Amino acid sequence: MVGFFRRKTWRWGVLWAAIALCLAVQLSACNPTHFKSQAARVPELIISQTGNPKTFNYALSNENPNVFGYLYEGLINENTLTGELEPIQAESWEVSPDKKRVIVTLRPGLQWSDGQPLTADDVVFSFQDVYFNPDIPTDIQDVLKIGKDRKLPTIRKIDDRRVEFTTPEPFAPFLRQLGLAILPKHALESTVREKVDGKPKFMSTWTTETDPRQIVCNGMYVLDSYTPNQRVIFKRNPYYWRKDSQNQQQPYIERIVWKSVENQNTELQQFRSGGPDLVEPIRPEDFALLKQEEKRGKFTLYVGGPRPIFTFVAFNLNQGKRNGKPLVDPVKSKWFNNVKFRQAVAYALDLDRMNTNLFRGLGTRVHSSIVQQSPFYLPPEKGLKTYSYNPERARQILQSAGFKYTSDNKLVDADGNPVKFTITTNASNVLRVQMISQIKQDLAQIGMEVALSAIDFNVLSDKVDNSMDWDAVLMAYGGGGLDPHGGSNMWLTDGRSHLFNQKPGPSAPPVEGRVVSDWEKEIEQLYIKGAQELDETKRKQIYNQFQQIAQEQVPFIYLVNARIMAAVRDRVKGIRYPEGGEALWNLHELKVED
Incomplete structure (x- = not known):
C-alpha cells in the first residue's frame, strides 16, 4: 500500500480509508467493468469474441475471429449497407473498354501506421509478391485465378499513385477482389525473399507471438497489446486517412478492447452484467431475455435478415x-x-x-x-x-x-456393418453443439448412430485443413x-x-x-x-x-440460419444496422458517450 508507513501520526480512520481505497483498486483489476473506468479518459469501445486470433498475418488468415477488419483496408470496398462499390484507399478507378484492364489511383498522402508513405509500390508488392506468390499458400489465390487455365492477373506500377491491373480475359468479379488488404512492402519484403527451411520467412512472420506493436498496417487501428485468452487492445492509427466534413480525424473512438471469452454463455452473462458494449451475433434463444432487459440495461437490440x-x-x-x-x-x-x-x-x-x-x-x-x-x-x-x-x-x-x-x-450396409459415425464441431459455439444433439436424435430415427465431438476451434481447423482426420x-x-x-x-x-x-x-x-x-x-x-x-x-x-x-x-x-441480430449499448452512437448484419461496418463514424 503506497504511503502506508510514511506518517505514523495518521489517524486510524485515514489509515482504514487508505486500506479500503487500495483494496478497491486491486479488486477493480478483476472486475469486468475495469476497462470502462479507462473510458473516462479516452473514447473506448469494449467488444467480446469467443476465442483468440490465430495469426497477425493477413495473408495467412482464413478464420474468424480475426483482427484484420480493424487493421487493414484495400483499394475498393463493398458498402455493407447498400452493396455498392466505393473507393477506400483508392481515390478512383477506371475500367478499359475491353474489360481487361483496371487503372487504380490511390488517395494522395496515404501513410502506414509507422508514418512511412503508402504508394503504388505497396500495392504491387501486396499482389505480385504475396497474393500471386506460389510459395505462399493463401486462400486468396483461389478467388484471383481466372479462366480455364487458372491464370492470375498481372499488375504494374504507372507512377507513385497509380497501378494497372490486367486480366487474361474479362473477369466479372475482379473489382470486388480489390478489397484485399494492402500490405507494407518496407516491413515485409525481406521476409518474402528470405527462406527458412526452403519456405519464405513470411510464413512464420507476424504470428501471435510477435510483439503487436511491430505490426504495420493501414487501417483505422493498430495493435497495442495482446494477452492470450484475455484481450486484444487496439488504439487509433494516428496516420489513418479519413477525416470528417469538419476536418476532424476519424475514427472518433480511440481504443477498442476485444475481450476473449470461453463461449457464448459467458459472453451473454458478461453483457448482462454491464460488460462489453456489443454482442453480435445474438443467439435466438437469448433474444427474448435480452428484449426484456433492453430498457433497464440501456442497450438496443437490432434485427437484420438471415445471416450472410x-x-x-x-x-x-x-x-x-x-x-x-x-x-x-x-x-x-x-x-x-x-x-x-x-x-x-x-x-x-x-x-x-x-x-x-x-x-x-x-x-x-x-x-x-x-x-x-x-x-x-x-x-x-x-x-x-x-x-x-x-x-x-x-x-x-x-x-x-x-x-x-x-x-x-x-x-447396416450391404456387408452388415452398422452405420456409425462422428460429427465434430467447435465446443465454444453452444448452439452448434445443440444442433448436433438434435441431428443425433433425427438420424437415430432412420437407424444411424451418431457420436458428438465438440473440440477447440483451432483443433477443428487443423483436422479439416491438415490432418483430414474426420468423419x-x-x-x-x-x-x-x-x-x-x-x-x-x-x-x-x-x-x-x-x-x-x-x-x-x-x-x-x-x-x-x-x-x-x-x-x-x-x-x-x-x-x-x-x-x-x-x-x-x-x-x-x-x-x-x-x-x-x-x-x-x-x-x-x-x-x-439465424437472423443476424446484435445488442449494442446506447452509449454507442451512430449505429446504422444493415440487413446482413455487422453493427460496426461504419466504425469510423461511431462515437461513444457516457
Whole structure:
C-alpha cells in the first residue's frame, strides 16, 4: 500500500480509508467493468469474441475471429449497407473498354501506421509478391485465378499513385477482389525473399507471438497489446486517412478492447452484467431475455435478415491415402461417397423442429451457399431442389442403395456393418453443439448412430485443413459476399476451402489417390464460366445450374440460419444496422458517450 508507513501520526480512520481505497483498486483489476473506468479518459469501445486470433498475418488468415477488419483496408470496398462499390484507399478507378484492364489511383498522402508513405509500390508488392506468390499458400489465390487455365492477373506500377491491373480475359468479379488488404512492402519484403527451411520467412512472420506493436498496417487501428485468452487492445492509427466534413480525424473512438471469452454463455452473462458494449451475433434463444432487459440495461437490440453465411453438415469425401493409410475408414468412405446416403441424411433432418426449438422461430432454412441477399440466389419457389423432412423417404432411399435394417431398427450396409459415425464441431459455439444433439436424435430415427465431438476451434481447423482426420463436421462458411465468385475457394477442386474433398496444403503431407468426381469438375467449370460472363442474365443462369447440381449432390447438407441480430449499448452512437448484419461496418463514424 503506497504511503502506508510514511506518517505514523495518521489517524486510524485515514489509515482504514487508505486500506479500503487500495483494496478497491486491486479488486477493480478483476472486475469486468475495469476497462470502462479507462473510458473516462479516452473514447473506448469494449467488444467480446469467443476465442483468440490465430495469426497477425493477413495473408495467412482464413478464420474468424480475426483482427484484420480493424487493421487493414484495400483499394475498393463493398458498402455493407447498400452493396455498392466505393473507393477506400483508392481515390478512383477506371475500367478499359475491353474489360481487361483496371487503372487504380490511390488517395494522395496515404501513410502506414509507422508514418512511412503508402504508394503504388505497396500495392504491387501486396499482389505480385504475396497474393500471386506460389510459395505462399493463401486462400486468396483461389478467388484471383481466372479462366480455364487458372491464370492470375498481372499488375504494374504507372507512377507513385497509380497501378494497372490486367486480366487474361474479362473477369466479372475482379473489382470486388480489390478489397484485399494492402500490405507494407518496407516491413515485409525481406521476409518474402528470405527462406527458412526452403519456405519464405513470411510464413512464420507476424504470428501471435510477435510483439503487436511491430505490426504495420493501414487501417483505422493498430495493435497495442495482446494477452492470450484475455484481450486484444487496439488504439487509433494516428496516420489513418479519413477525416470528417469538419476536418476532424476519424475514427472518433480511440481504443477498442476485444475481450476473449470461453463461449457464448459467458459472453451473454458478461453483457448482462454491464460488460462489453456489443454482442453480435445474438443467439435466438437469448433474444427474448435480452428484449426484456433492453430498457433497464440501456442497450438496443437490432434485427437484420438471415445471416450472410451458410451452416452445414459435410461428410469427408476424400478417398485418398496418406503413408498408405486411408484418410477415412474405407467402410465409412463408401457410405459418405454414395449420393443416396447424403440425400437420405438431408431428408432425415427435422429442420423446422430445429428452427422452433433451438432458433426460437427466428431462423431460416438454408438451401444454397449463395447468400439469400445475392441477386444470383436461386430460391426454391423458382426451382431449387430442397429436402423437406421425410424420414420414411430417407429409409426408402437407403434401402434402394443396398442398406438394410436389423430387427431392432439399426441401419447396416450391404456387408452388415452398422452405420456409425462422428460429427465434430467447435465446443465454444453452444448452439452448434445443440444442433448436433438434435441431428443425433433425427438420424437415430432412420437407424444411424451418431457420436458428438465438440473440440477447440483451432483443433477443428487443423483436422479439416491438415490432418483430414474426420468423419463429418458441423460448421459455417461465409457466402463470400453478394457475388458468388467470393465462394469459389469452396467449389474449385483445388480450393483451400473445398472442405468435403480437401486437397492438402503445401505444408501438409501429400495425399495419394485423391479422387475428384465428375460433378465436382462440372461445378468448377461453371464457376470459371460464371466469372468470365459479363452479362448479368447469363451469369444468373450459370449460377442457377451450379446451385441445382450442388443440391442434387449435397456435399454440404444445409441447415438453419439465424437472423443476424446484435445488442449494442446506447452509449454507442451512430449505429446504422444493415440487413446482413455487422453493427460496426461504419466504425469510423461511431462515437461513444457516457
